[in-house]
Amino acid sequence: MPGHYMMLDDFLLRTLEGQRDEAGAYRLRTVLGEIALAVRAIAAMIERVMLDGSMGAGGDAGLNLEAAARELMVALCERSACVAGYAAAGAGAMRATAAVAGASGVSGVSERGGYLLAFEALDGAAQIAENGVAGSVFSVREAACESTEELTQDAAWLRGGAAQWAAAYALYGPSTLLVLTLGRGTYGFTLDRSSGTFVLTHRAMCVPDEGPELAIDGAREHAWEPPVLRYVRECRAGSAGEREREFSLRFGGCAVADVHRILTRGGVGIVPREPREALGASGLALMHAAQPLALLVEQAGGAASTGRARVLELLPGALDERTGIVLGSKSEVARLERYHREYERGVDRPFNSPLFNERSLFRPEACA
Structure with missing residues (x-):
């Protein structure tokens, strides 16, 4: 040696x-x-x-x-x-x-x-x-x-x-x-x-400011919250969409492998909260996985959030509590946090007419 x-x-x-x-x-x-x-x-x-x-x-x-x-x-x-x-x-x-x-x-x-x-x-x-x-x-x-x-x-x-x-x-x-x-x-x-x-x-690993990686389990798309769905659809659109650049969508089935790839290549990894499940039943184990991975990513210049709060600031309510998490390049995590805020304010929610529903002339896509 x-x-x-x-x-x-x-x-x-x-x-x-x-x-x-x-x-x-x-x-x-x-x-x-x-x-x-x-x-x-x-x-x-x-x-x-x-x-x-x-x-x-x-x-x-x-x-x-x-x-x-x-x-x-x-x-x-x-x-x-x-x-x-x-x-x-x-x-x-x-x-x-x-x-x-x-x-x-x-x-x-x-x-x-x-x-x-x-x-x-x-x-x-x-x-x-x-x-x-x-x-x-x-x-x-x-x-x-x-x-x-x-x-x-x-x-x-x-x-x-x-x-x-x-x-x-x-x-x-x-x-x-x-x-x-x-x-x-x-x-x-x-x-x-x-x-x-x-x-x-x-030595001194550093998450790139921008990266092509998006790690998420696409098989669970039916359970994603609207802000996550909005973000992933933008990434899938690639250079022809709003992001105007290509993304590589990957999911390794191992959170550690996904985080390591993001640490070295940049991008973002998402383990979404699934509202249809009981609160705290989806995502990563907060104390055993989410918070240690969050600390590693933050110390490498990245960010880690639930979309609503910084993961390292969460106080666990139970030892086996789980949480949704978004971690990786700061700019990508910030974008997802913004999408969560906009959704909760109703900014990006389409108008649902109780009378015409899908055929309503007041839906945003009908006005485009």
Whole structure:
């Protein structure tokens, strides 16, 4: 390995110097190092499954892989001296680690200075059977608790996304990437399989101001809100429409892969809220995925919004709450926010005549 390459450990050491006290920096560095170990283990597990088919086939393989990745992450959290509690997407509950749960009083949390780790262990697991791309998402928050009992109470967890000390995602593809932010820029590290180390390969990632990418699940068009429908139709019209340029519509079935493509190429990714479903039942898991991805994109110069509010300013009402999200280039996110405002003011709503309905002469398209 050439000596001028920077390893993840060296990057964390330099970046955290002066940002936190020595003990706090050590604990955060330890947690992030353990996340890197988990990513390496999940990558190895995926490769092994592709060789021996031990997880089954098709959809069963995806479900089994997702469960195995979650168990791996839980085991890591339970062993860690610096993780006080964890919450896995799909598990439905937050848990204090065994070391903290077995402690008493304040010493179990405050003196240990532990962190809370929320994660989605394997996003896009169903695609692995097709040799597709999958990912993991991690959110690190400080355990601001006065007693061990508080770790399993909502107040310890349900805080805004700005309370994150770090966020990361892993992308499992031709190479394994770990993309990380400590609140001062977004950086990418590639796994060197020969040495088992992560090497800094993407310095100060920056979302381009404009990009050709639009990532959205077109099969759900029937459930989109009108502002999203308006935006997507404009993009589909390409250079012949209002946008006067071409867009590439993609959907990878893995939010991490879509976000990574937008980080490198620009554009926007949309996971819409679906009003026909119960509130909070559609979109991305707010704490486990939406807020860590939002922090990564914002630190790379992009934006992340629900169309109505900044994602990092949302206060979760429940651990498993979900949210619609729009993230990517600032100009594209701002356009979608404007479309939501205009829709809610009724500016872009067509006139519906109760008498003539579709044949009304007062509909905007009839007046054109």
